[in-house]
Amino acid sequence: MYLVLRTFLVALVVPAAFFFSAPVVGQGIYAWLIIDILTCLGKCGTAGSTLAIIDEGGLNTINDCSTVSGSIFIHSTSDIDDLTLPPTLQHLTGGCLCTGGNGAYEVDSISANGLQTVATDKSDNSTDGIGLVISDYQTLTSLSFPNLTTIGSNFVLHGNPSVSNVNGFNSLNAVSGNVDITGNFATLDFPSLAVVNGSFNVQSTASNFTCPDFSHVAIKGSFMCAGGVSNPQALTVDNSTTSSSSLANLTTVSVSPSASATGASSSTSGVASASTTAASEGVSVRIWNAGNTFMNFG
Numbered sequence: 001m002y003l004v005l006r007t008f009l010v011a012l013v014v015p016a017a018f019f020f021s022a023p024v025v026g027q028g029i030y031a032w033l034i035i036d037i038l039t040c041l042g043k044c045g046t047a048g049s050t051l052a053i054i055d056e057g058g059l060n061t062i063n064d065c066s067t068v069s070g071s072i073f074i075h076s077t078s079d080i081d082d083l084t085l086p087p088t089l090q091h092l093t094g095g096c097l098c099t100g101g102n103g104a105y106e107v108d109s110i111s112a113n114g115l116q117t118v119a120t121d122k123s124d125n126s127t128d129g130i131g132l133v134i135s136d137y138q139t140l141t142s143l144s145f146p147n148l149t150t151i152g153s154n155f156v157l158h159g160n161p162s163v164s165n166v167n168g169f170n171s172l173n174a175v176s177g178n179v180d181i182t183g184n185f186a187t188l189d190f191p192s193l194a195v196v197n198g199s200f201n202v203q204s205t206a207s208n209f210t211c212p213d214f215s216h217v218a219i220k221g222s223f224m225c226a227g228g229v230s231n232p233q234a235l236t237v238d239n240s241t242t243s244s245s246s247l248a249n250l251t252t253v254s255v256s257p258s259a260s261a262t263g264a265s266s267s268t269s270g271v272a273s274a275s276t277t278a279a280s281e282g283v284s285v286r287i288w289n290a291g292n293t294f295m296n297f298g
Contacts, residue, residue, distance in 0.1 A: 045070040047093060047124050056080060067091040071119075071126040074098040076105040085112035093121035095130030095153055100137030100160075107137050111144035111168075119152035119176075129238065131177055135159045143168040153177040154198065158234050164206075165189075178221065182232035185209060193217050200224065203232035 044065040045051050052073040053059055062068055063086045071094030074083065083098070089112065096118050100107055119131040131153030134143065140160045145168055154177035157166065166181060166188040178198035181188065186206045193214070199221030202211065209227030 044068050045072075045093075047121070048126050050094065050126050059084070059086065062086055062089060065089055067093070069093050070124060071095045071097070071130065075101060076107065081106065081108045083107050083110045085115060087114040090114050090116045091120070092118045093124040094126040095119040096132050097130050098134045098137075100135070100140065106139045108139055109142035109144070110134060110137075110140065111142075112148070113144065113146060115145060115148050117150045117152070118148065120150055122152070129154050129177065131155050131175070133158075138162065145169050145172070147171050149173045149192075151175045151177070154238055155179050155181075156234065156238050157181045157183065158238075159183075178235055178238055180235045180238045182234050188212060190214075196220065199235060201235050202226070203229045205229055205232060 044062065045068040047069040049069075050071040050073050051062075051068065052075065053061075054075060065086070066088055068089060068091070072092060074097070076083070092115070096112075098110060131151040132145075132148075133154070133156040134140075135156065136159040138160075139162055141162050141164070143157075143163065143166065148169060149171050150173060155175045156178070157163070158180070159182075161184050163183055164186050166183075166185050169190055171192050172190055173192050174195040174197075175193075176197045178201065179196050180199075180201045182201075182203045184205045186204070186208050188202060188204075188209070189212065194217060196217060196219045200214070200217075200219045200223045202225040204227045207228040211225035211227070214223075214225065
């Protein structure tokens with residue numbers, strides 16, 4: 001409905017702008033409307049592309065989306081104690097990669113209370129092996145994905161030493177790729193898990209970790225579940241999934257609707273720094289900032 005309304009306004013306002021205004025003014029209004037519509041069209045992602053979110057403003061851009069096409073890459077450039085995906089978000093056609101940058105930014109909890117499916121559209125080529133990946137958060141203690149039922153690729157938790165209990169996935173039923181979880185957790189609970197079409201690798205340094213009974217789960221690949229492991233190792237095949245280089249057509253979003261022009265400019269400089277790093281890794285990065293301009297890196 002929102003898009004229909006915008007299109008209707010364009011049909012009315014653009015001709016009027018050219019008719020009643022000086023050419024420069026009319027062209028300015030026309031350009032603003034086109035930019036506004038493109039923003040609206042892309043706000044729920046694009047199949048085959050990746051939406052990179054670096055702050056709470058970026059999360060707000062998908063507040064009205066029940067489905068996001070393509071993948072999401074969450075990598076904060078500021079401290080967000082509680083990283084919460086919008087409760088309206090139910091489906092990701094691509095994957096979801098959340099990375100803490102080896103402790104550079106503190107995140108205590110990650111939750112996606114409305115999310116039901118991830119990476120279930122096999123025609124979406126925005127991700128290479130990434131289903132749900134959460135890695136390298138030094139202060140992360142809590143994960144909550146209570147309604148997530150299906151992960152259409154690999155499920156990886158790695159490099160999160162403060163997560164002592166992996167128990168926020170009560171509805172998870174099927175994983176099309178690997179389940180690959182390493183850390184220092186004492187408990188792990190997937191009460192609804194029934195199918196894993198890849199390998200199952202769970203390793204914890206905690207000496208009091210006891211592997212739950214997964215005999216009822218249909219696991220296609222290899223099975224490893226152990227506690228007291230001095231140096232837990234993720235599956236070799238999953239090592240690349242914790243890097244943004246696995247994601248296609250990365251577009252970084254840092255938008256604060258109420259930000260002043262000065263504030264927008266200063267926040268963009270931080271994005272440019274992060275994007276330069278990504279570009280050096282061979283990732284094509286495009287930033288949409290609060291000034292309605294594009295900057296390209298890589």
